[in-house]
Amino acid sequence: xxxxxxxxxxxxxxxxxxxxxxxxxxxxxxxxxxxxxxxxxxxxxxxxxxxxxxxxxxxxxxxxxxxxxxxxxxxxxxxxxxxxxxxxxxxxxxxxxxxxxxxxxxxxxxxxxxxxxxxxxxxxxxxxxxxxxxxxxxxxxxxxxxxxxxxxxxxxxxxxxxxxxxxxxxxxxxxxxxxxxxxxxxxxxxxxxxxxxxxxxxxxxxxxxxxxxxxxxxxxxxxxxxxxxxxxxxxxxxxxxxxxxxxxxxxxxxxxxxxxxxxxxxxxxxxxxxxxxxxxxxxxxxxxxxxxxxxxxxxxxxxxxxxxxxxxxxxxxxxxxxxxxxxxxxxxxxxxxxxxxxxxxxxxxxxxxxxxxxxxxxxxxxxxxxxxxxxxxxxxxxxxxxxxxxxxxxxxxxxxxxxxxxxxxxxxxxxxxxxxxxxxxxxxxxxxxxxxxxxxxxxxxxxxxxxxxxxxxxxxxxxxxxxxxxxxxxxxxxxxxxxxxxxxxxxxxxxxxxxxxxxxxxxxxxxxx
Numbered sequence: 001x002x003x004x005x006x007x008x009x010x011x012x013x014x015x016x017x018x019x020x021x022x023x024x025x026x027x028x029x030x031x032x033x034x035x036x037x038x039x040x041x042x043x044x045x046x047x048x049x050x051x052x053x054x055x056x057x058x059x060x061x062x063x064x065x066x067x068x069x070x071x072x073x074x075x076x077x078x079x080x081x082x083x084x085x086x087x088x089x090x091x092x093x094x095x096x097x098x099x100x101x102x103x104x105x106x107x108x109x110x111x112x113x114x115x116x117x118x119x120x121x122x123x124x125x126x127x128x129x130x131x132x133x134x135x136x137x138x139x140x141x142x143x144x145x146x147x148x149x150x151x152x153x154x155x156x157x158x159x160x161x162x163x164x165x166x167x168x169x170x171x172x173x174x175x176x177x178x179x180x181x182x183x184x185x186x187x188x189x190x191x192x193x194x195x196x197x198x199x200x201x202x203x204x205x206x207x208x209x210x211x212x213x214x215x216x217x218x219x220x221x222x223x224x225x226x227x228x229x230x231x232x233x234x235x236x237x238x239x240x241x242x243x244x245x246x247x248x249x250x251x252x253x254x255x256x257x258x259x260x261x262x263x264x265x266x267x268x269x270x271x272x273x274x275x276x277x278x279x280x281x282x283x284x285x286x287x288x289x290x291x292x293x294x295x296x297x298x299x300x301x302x303x304x305x306x307x308x309x310x311x312x313x314x315x316x317x318x319x320x321x322x323x324x325x326x327x328x329x330x331x332x333x334x335x336x337x338x339x340x341x342x343x344x345x346x347x348x349x350x351x352x353x354x355x356x357x358x359x360x361x362x363x364x365x366x367x368x369x370x371x372x373x374x375x376x377x378x379x380x381x382x383x384x385x386x387x388x389x390x391x392x393x394x395x396x397x398x399x400x401x402x403x404x405x406x407x408x409x410x411x412x413x414x415x416x417x418x419x420x421x422x423x424x425x426x427x428x429x430x431x432x433x434x435x436x437x438x439x440x441x442x443x444x445x446x447x448x449x450x451x452x453x454x455x456x457x458x459x460x461x462x463x464x465x466x467x468x469x470x471x472x473x474x475x476x477x478x479x480x481x482x483x484x485x486x487x488x489x490x491x492x493x494x495x496x497x498x499x500x501x502x503x504x505x506x507x508x509x510x511x512x513x
Contacts, residue, residue, distance in 0.1 A: 017111065023073035023498050024107045030074045031100030033067065034060040034093045039394070039434030040159060041464050056366055058158065059373045060093030061085040073498055080494045084486050090156055090377050090384070091483040095490040097433060098426040102495035105422035110499070114418050120496050122412050122419015127492040129408040130401050130423070131485060137397065138389035138481045139473070144172050149382060151476035152390050156381030157374055162198055166358045167378045169200045171386075173356035179383050186379040188300065189357050192372035193342045196361030203333075203348035204308050205357035206301045210338050210345075211283060211293040217338045219292050222270035224331035226311040227319075228302065230276035231295075233257035234317070257282075260319045265289040267326055271336050273311075275302050292336055294345060309333050310352035384480035392461065392472035393479040395431025399449055400459035402427050426491060431462065438464035445469075 036043050037058045047055040047066045057063060064078045077099060081092040106119045141148055150168050157164040170189060171179060178184050191205050210217065234253040261282045264272075272286065274295040286293055297305070306313055311331025319326070334349025360375050362368035391397040402424055409417040431449070432442035445462050452469055453459045460469035461477060472478065 017107075019501050020107060020110065020499065022071075023501055024103050026071040026074040027077050027100050027103045027494075027498055030064065030067075030069070030077050031097045034063050035097050035433050036437060037063070038093050038097070038430070039437045039464060041434075041438040043437070054366060055369065057370050057373060059370075059377065060096060062373060064092065064096070073501070076497060077494050080490050084490045087486050090381050090480070091487045091490075094430050095487045095494075097429050098487065098491035099494040101426040101429045102422050102491055103498050105425045106419070106495060106499050109418045109422070114415050116499050118414070118416045119419040119422065120499060122416040123422055123492060123495060124419075125408055125412055125416070126405050126420040126423030127488050129405050129411075130427070130488050133401055133404055134391065134397075134481060134484055134488070137391050137400075139391065139478075140389045141386050144176050144386075147476075148390055148478060149385060152385040152478050152480055153378045153382045155393055155477055155479065157378035160371075160374055163360065163371060163375050164378055166198050166200055166360070167375060167382055170356050170358040170379070171382055173200060173202055173354070175354060176386065178353070178355075179386050186383045187376040189355070190360060190372060190375045190379060191344065191357055192360040192362075192368045192375075193344065194362065194365055194368050196342055196359050198361055199359040201346060201348075201357045201359055203346060203350060203357065204301075204304055204355060205344055205346050205359055206298075206304070207343065208294055208297060208301065208345045209340075209343055211278065211295050212287060214287050215292050216290050217340060218335065219270040219290075219337075220335050222292075222333045222336050223268045224271045224273065224305070224309045224311045224333060225264065225267075225269045225326075225329075226273045226302070226306055226309075226313050226331065227316055228275050228313040229316050231261075231272070231274055231278040231282050231316055231319075233279060256320065258285075261285055263323070264319070265291065267323060267330070269330065271333065273297055273302060273305050275299065292338075304355065305347065306331070306352070308347060308350035308352045308355050310350065381480050381483065384482040385478075388481035388485070390478040390480055391484060392459070393477040394461035394472050395429075395434055396449075396459050396461035396472040396477075397479070397484065398427040398430050399446070400453060402450065403453065422495075434464065435462050438462070438467070440464075440467045 037045060037060060042058055044056050044058050045063050047057065047063065055062065055066065061081060064081050069075055069078060077096060081096050084092045084095045102123060106123070109119055110116055139148065150164065153167050154161065154164040157167065171186060174186070174189070179186060191207065258281055262285065264286070270291055272291060272293045274293070275297055276295070278293060278295050283293065305311065309331025312329040314329055332351040333347050337346050339346060358375060360368065360371050362371050405420060405424055405427065409420050412420055428446055432446055435442040435445045440462065445467065448469060449460055449462065458471065461472035463470045
């Protein structure tokens, strides 16, 4: 390209840019590991650990998270991809390959003499232009019955209609108010079990068994006592126990504890949930009284029980409160049942906030794990679409941004415009990779799509079966706006971080004084 300085001495280039060349190669390698999974024709990857255990997956975040990686730049890219998944639950592969393109294109210009700072300046301008256009181009989801919601879920669910349908049914059971809550994640309401059939359960379902086999496997009209610690007597230090007064206090604590445990059945309690363990006496008495106990619950499951049954979390010392106070803290559920075959607990008819659970099943551990990941991606995309709307998928929206981003070169100062060119190339990559994975010539199809955009003002995508140009929105191939936003931000963040690194220095094993 005219106007760019040239350096003809390759050894000089290698010496000046050794860190950047090494880092760019690492980023390209990571992007190459996941790019073949993109799109409806993307392939699966088999991950094998040192014990011979395998995971077969199409999910970029799973591949990146399980890869054995030592290069620091590669780890940076993987960490940002993980953050992408934690923030919006999808888009990690797209973010990774766009970041790889930004770094590769940036490196090409830097080798030819464009300062790193100018490349980064141009990348920022280009990405910010993308973000502005993203907000303007968003299609709003009207309500829970909007067909766009099912379409975005099907795309994220890799065209598995059974899983997509289950996720949509799950969302409708839970309701839009809860889905729009920033602290709630629909993906956490997915449970996977080997040997199960797909099922949307109108209540709580989690992997846990009753405390012992003598307890009832089912209770009805259950009042629920929830303790956020253990069900044990008050403890004394060993030093205190060695004294006469301390031992007497210990005996008093034991007697008071047992007295309070004996009161619980009279309060109508049929379910006790604990985040920690339980005293032997308490377990024996509650078992004899036909009370179901679930101990050592995960914090997330414990919170879900509280919210669904309306129970209030108590400390173990609170069981000494008056009957009236304890009754005011109890939750209520119509039925609590352990599914012994599948090893999970079901709670239905809670008097707290409405909820539901999507049980995903398969015949083997490998398949059920991948179906769980698919369902979680679909759930995350549905929730993101409801919050932020959708745009055309299949790389079509990114391609539609190319003309306005090119115009943004006028906003750049001098050779910072080359950074914008890096963004333009990165915008081609998602569709180009999807086309390549479908077995078509990506250069040819990208040019056809850009020509169609120039002539009609609308950017088509490519049908991965026929290779024909199609309208992605009309075909129901759409992506959530929040996912796209995070993709652009993540790609910019990792590209800027990698391009800024000038030197790699290995740290010593001990810190400096």
